[in-house]
Amino acid sequence: MRLLINILVVALLTFVAEMMLPWWGIAVVAFAVCLFFSTKGTSAFFSGFLGIFLLFFIASLIIDTQNAQLLSKKICSLFGLPQISLLLIFITALVGGLVGGFSGMTGYYFKKLFTK
């Protein structure tokens, strides 16, 4: 339950940060959220990872659907990938998720440096 809440908090705050900060603001959000709310290293990772993964996945999926897959297919070719939009959406989410996961974990372990 706590994990779920953390995931949602990360997703929500990341969304806000994306409106105001450059893209790497997502790392700051995951770091901060896990610093304050996480209780375990693995849960910190998954809070950050899943929070951003889900946000990125849903955001790009919505954009892609409204765009009728026009651009995503072209970007797939540009990156030398097969023209499968979902693959690109997955990669987008994965990149965001990894940044979120590791920043979250760093946040949690940072806190642990100062607590027993």
Add this chain to the structure above:
Amino acid sequence: MKIFRFIFSLLITFALLFGLIHKFEGKPRLGNFIDPFHGFWQNAENKNWKPDDELKIEGLSDEVKVVYDDRLVPHIFANNEHDLYFAQGYIVAAFRLWQMDFQTRAAAGRISEIIGDKALDYDLKQRRLGLPWAAKKSVESFSNDETTMNMLNAFSDGVNAYIDQLNPRDYPIEYKLLDYAPEHWSPYKSALLLKYMADMLTGYEQDFELTNAYKILGKENFDLLYPDRVTEADPIIPSGTEWNFDPLPSQSSADSFPFTPEESILIPAPYEKPFENNGSNNWVVSGKLTESGQPILCNDPHLGLNLPSIWFECQLNAPGLNVYGVTIPGAPGIVIGFNENISWGVTNGTQDVKDWYKMESLEISLIKVDGKEIFFVNFFFEDENVSGELIIDTIKVRGSQDSYNYNVISSFGPVAYSYFDSTKNERYDFALRWTAHDPSNEIMTFYELNRAENLEDYKSALKHFVCPSQNFVYADKEGNIAITQQGQFYVKREQQGRFIMDGSKKENEWGEKIRYDQNPQIINPERGFVSSANQIPTDSTYPYYYNGSFENFRNRRINSVLASLNKITIDDMMKLQNDNYSVMAEDILPFMLDSLRGEVVRGEEKYFDDGSKKILTELLKWNYEYDTNEIAPTYFELWSKSLYRILWDELEPYEVFIYRPGKLQTIKFLKNNSQSDFIDFKATTEKEGLTSLLEIALTEVVDTATKYEWDEEKLKWSNYKGTFIQHILRLEPFSKYNLSIGGNYGIVNATGEDHGPSWRMIVSPGEKLEAYGVYPGGQIGNPGSKHYDEFVETWRTAEYFSLWFMKSSDENSEILFSTQKLKAK
């Protein structure tokens, strides 16, 4: 232990962030690019996107109404000129910002700033050719003209108003890919764009190549292969037209003989030149010949086929002005189009207005004046030491140190080329005299044409047009038709400017300016039509000398079709713009077949293998149409190309490149000089006659066809040609490949591999104004928009859009898409 976990996850996080933030050579910054809120996803335009209903923009003085039709052509209605050009700037930027920004940076030689030192050679070339220098001079010259400055400033403010409200997430995708940001527009940038066009359309010349050819071949052979004029073409101004003016005398009687330092030295030509086949067609038939009784004007400029397209379609309306047509993103106004009264179109003039001079003893030295070190330039002119101006400018190079460019400005123009002969340890410097460097205000021509009501307005509008020279066709609702080859031309002596000239002699300077009313022009000619297709402008009775690279085939087809038609309809004109008939094939193929069939007649048919027979059978029944599904044009192209190559193999082995003789000249040569030494194919030991030359060429066709496995699908003309429209950055996924379309260079439908009709327009002015047009692109430059390339299919299939010329802003139509109000902030 805690500390290790912390350091471990911190390191991974940093490594990830570094990889995603760092700019790797040739790659976008991945983190930003892939982020759904900042990166490319933001460029994926909603398929139901509509322009905003209302925008508040700082800089407008009054409300502007913009009506978009279903092809996203903006019809801009403003209450004053300032707001009109401001709004045009704003909207063009919204649709095409990256393209206009990139093209003007290219014109200015500033691509290295974006992509690093691999563009350095290109940038240096642009600067040495003096394009940014000329654009600066243009701005100085039109800064005295209030109308021009007001228009350019308003346009520029509009572009900048758009740029200023952009968030980096909204940048066009190319900025994100290349990782840079848009910069402010200015009148200088519009001037750069015009110079870019001037270079594209007049940059082609052959001075070095012809000089080398003359030295290699000697006068007799040179004259045989490279005659100054080929007379078969039907000139733009019909033969026999009288010239009712007293021409200015040519001041110089000096010899135009090729001049270069020493007879033995061959100097390779500088720089890659613009594509030779940047041509165009235009014509007007008078009401006497049409079914409706109204004139019909047609125009299709042939340029590089790119995405985003070079043209942007729009309508401009303000008090005293209502005009529709296309413009180049970055230039205010309409470049090709029509208003309620008149219509106009352009083709390239292709007279040679770019000449090279060998400079004598050019020296750059560092001297001390009042304790300061300055560069000093001098060279010999008329046995005197003359000083020149030295311009040093900095080229910023991404990822490395600044580079510098030195331009010496001589009395002719910039010293744009220096050749170092390492065997002699000597440098040769060449200055460029080019009308693209003349101060000029071409924008004013369009400003006035946009408002023109009659012939007088048309004539006076053209006065401002200096370079590139263009054939302006004209038609009005009164039924007048006209054509003028307009540009600034100079009095030249016979053959002047064909070869490199001695830059130390005053007599080699160009003569006086030719007055614009003495340029080739004709109004309401007897034959009922005017036309141009980059051919020679006049017959030999025109009092001034000129040379150029003129096209010899399209004009004959257009004129013969026009002369054969009566009760001409718009449909007929659409057919003619898409006509695939090859006059070149008609000129030479029967001769080629006859020269071979001699063998057949002598009962040696067995001499031909099955492959050759197959090819010849196709060619014998061919009607010279370059249609998509024909195989014969592929065979003819292959056969004539390989014939051309092995015929002129004598011109191959020299250390410098020289052009092969022109196509029409080659045809004449084959027909009249079958005994010439050039006929021999040097690669073989035998001495070939014409027939064996044709046979060798035919064998090559068989080889190619065999490579294609005689697959009829692959050998079909359109598949073999494989027309493509490339994104300006040559990114494959943003380009269109293998378009099935007929035609070729030298054919009215001049669609080649990647050049062709870039805007087809047909306008019939009069009581019932009718207008049609199409270009191979789309209004929005964003590859993530469905409007990016939405006209391509219509263009490919020779169809047109009916152009909606609105009389007032509240007019309705079934193609009305959305209405937008731009309000002053």
